[in-house]
Amino acid sequence: MVSVNSSAAQAIPGVILVLTHENAPRLKTQEGERAVLQSNAVAYRGQFVALVVAESLEVARQGADAVVVHYEEQPHSVVLHADSRDLYKPEKVNPGYETDTASGDVEAALASAAVSIDHIYTTPAEHNNPLEPHATIARWSSDGVTLYDSNQGSHMIRDIVAQAFGLEPERVRVISPYVGGGFGSKGTIHPHVILTVMAAQVVGRPVKFALARQHMFAAAGYRTPTIQRIRLGADHDGRLTAIAHDVVEQTSTIQEFAEQTALPTRMMYAAPNRSTTHRLARLDVPTPAWMRAPGECPGMYALESAMDELAIACGLDPIELRIRNEPDTDPETGHPFSSRGLVACLREGARRFGWQTRDPRPGVRSDGRWLVGSGVAASTYPTRRRPSSAIARIDREGHCSVLIDAADIGTGAWTVLSQIAADALDVPLERVHLEIGDTLLPRASLAGGSMGTASWGTAIVEAARKLRARLEEV
Numbered sequence: 001m002v003s004v005n006s007s008a009a010q011a012i013p014g015v016i017l018v019l020t021h022e023n024a025p026r027l028k029t030q031e032g033e034r035a036v037l038q039s040n041a042v043a044y045r046g047q048f049v050a051l052v053v054a055e056s057l058e059v060a061r062q063g064a065d066a067v068v069v070h071y072e073e074q075p076h077s078v079v080l081h082a083d084s085r086d087l088y089k090p091e092k093v094n095p096g097y098e099t100d101t102a103s104g105d106v107e108a109a110l111a112s113a114a115v116s117i118d119h120i121y122t123t124p125a126e127h128n129n130p131l132e133p134h135a136t137i138a139r140w141s142s143d144g145v146t147l148y149d150s151n152q153g154s155h156m157i158r159d160i161v162a163q164a165f166g167l168e169p170e171r172v173r174v175i176s177p178y179v180g181g182g183f184g185s186k187g188t189i190h191p192h193v194i195l196t197v198m199a200a201q202v203v204g205r206p207v208k209f210a211l212a213r214q215h216m217f218a219a220a221g222y223r224t225p226t227i228q229r230i231r232l233g234a235d236h237d238g239r240l241t242a243i244a245h246d247v248v249e250q251t252s253t254i255q256e257f258a259e260q261t262a263l264p265t266r267m268m269y270a271a272p273n274r275s276t277t278h279r280l281a282r283l284d285v286p287t288p289a290w291m292r293a294p295g296e297c298p299g300m301y302a303l304e305s306a307m308d309e310l311a312i313a314c315g316l317d318p319i320e321l322r323i324r325n326e327p328d329t330d331p332e333t334g335h336p337f338s339s340r341g342l343v344a345c346l347r348e349g350a351r352r353f354g355w356q357t358r359d360p361r362p363g364v365r366s367d368g369r370w371l372v373g374s375g376v377a378a379s380t381y382p383t384r385r386r387p388s389s390a391i392a393r394i395d396r397e398g399h400c401s402v403l404i405d406a407a408d409i410g411t412g413a414w415t416v417l418s419q420i421a422a423d424a425l426d427v428p429l430e431r432v433h434l435e436i437g438d439t440l441l442p443r444a445s446l447a448g449g450s451m452g453t454a455s456w457g458t459a460i461v462e463a464a465r466k467l468r469a470r471l472e473e474v
Helices: 057-066 106-112 154-164 190-205 211-217 296-314 318-324 342-352 414-424 452-473
Strands: 003-005 015-019 051-054 068-070 101-103 117-121 135-141 144-149 172-175 207-210 226-234 242-250 275-285 391-394 400-403 434-437
Touching: 015 057, 015 190, 015 226, 051 190, 051 275, 101 190, 106 226, 106 275, 117 296, 135 190, 135 226, 135 452, 144 190, 154 172, 154 190, 154 434, 172 318, 190 207, 226 296, 296 318, 296 391, 391 414, 391 452, 400 414
Parallel strands: 144 172, 242 275, 400 434
Antiparallel strands: 003 068, 015 051, 101 275, 117 226, 135 144, 135 207, 226 242, 391 400
16 A cells, blocks of 8 residues: 545545554554555555544445555465465464375375275355354453454453553453354454454544444455365275375465365275365465364355265265265274264165155256255264353242353354253253353353353353252252
């Protein structure tokens, strides 16, 4: 960015402030996209380069239109290519898995396989777009700053804001009892939150910032596009002898995010020779982030498409192929599965859908202009729990209060946690008062990874157990 002229915007009645890199407060920590308005460098299209604060949304938009910015075009790269010479191996893939894995001799097994396939599968960038917007209100006082923010984990937001503005965490309060949709994008902090806190600090008044729909394609994370090469080798009976899954995806030039795309391939099917790899391209684009089932969503699409291709090559029913390659233990670690019901699920699904009577040939049935067919795909997703804490109280009238910094992103946390508390405390549901979504409450895991209810519910049950034990002593 060569220059920014905000004089016309500042002259508009109702405009309070125009923040740019020239007058924005310096942040104590500057990392990736959160280093907003800290320099004149522009790392990607859609980056915030100025912020207009006004008495109304309409005046703010008018002011934003009046800001004049001049840029100098520089060499840039914004398209993912599998043959890029700048691909590199990240140290880990999200959230901390090994980047590559290998066992056996994949190349030799593929070369000697009775049947083999070698295909490229691609997925485009995908953008989180919850109906409920990303929105933040920031209000400073002598005690610090309070944020009313739409997020999937208030304590995480609190900690990052505290670091960015050089505050003790206790001087930052984040309130988020009702979130709406998130789909992962509200699981990490984005530049608008920092901008809102910054603007409120400068003007000395509460400031509200809600991302517009067009912002969702640059300022709130997204799933990286992927280029996936899958090679499968099998014997004459369709039993896999080799699996190779090589992934190319993108990150930004200012912060690394490596999606764990090949992770499910490491555990889905048995094969003595196996390898998975991830390579990144640093591009002049926004930083990818979490979006619903990172890794499993694009990775399972490619693997299951490849399994269907192999079924055709082997002359096997695609369900039968999957059953023949069901592992007895985790193929990567050798550990036993705590539970695994894929074969039973495939067989029951086939029974219910009349699988055996279908015509497996593609393009032979139609409904008007639409081709109609049936197919099968499997998937996996991890079961996790994260440390969480809760407080359970009871008053003299038998009314119970349960406090935990959980987040309800439309998954029914308000209801299910109240039900868990009622069961654990052995009281009617109407006697339970639940409080969530506030950093003044006990710290809990964020809402993500399909682990919220298990993590929060466990903490509530433990708090209830201790409360009941205490009551028995009285």
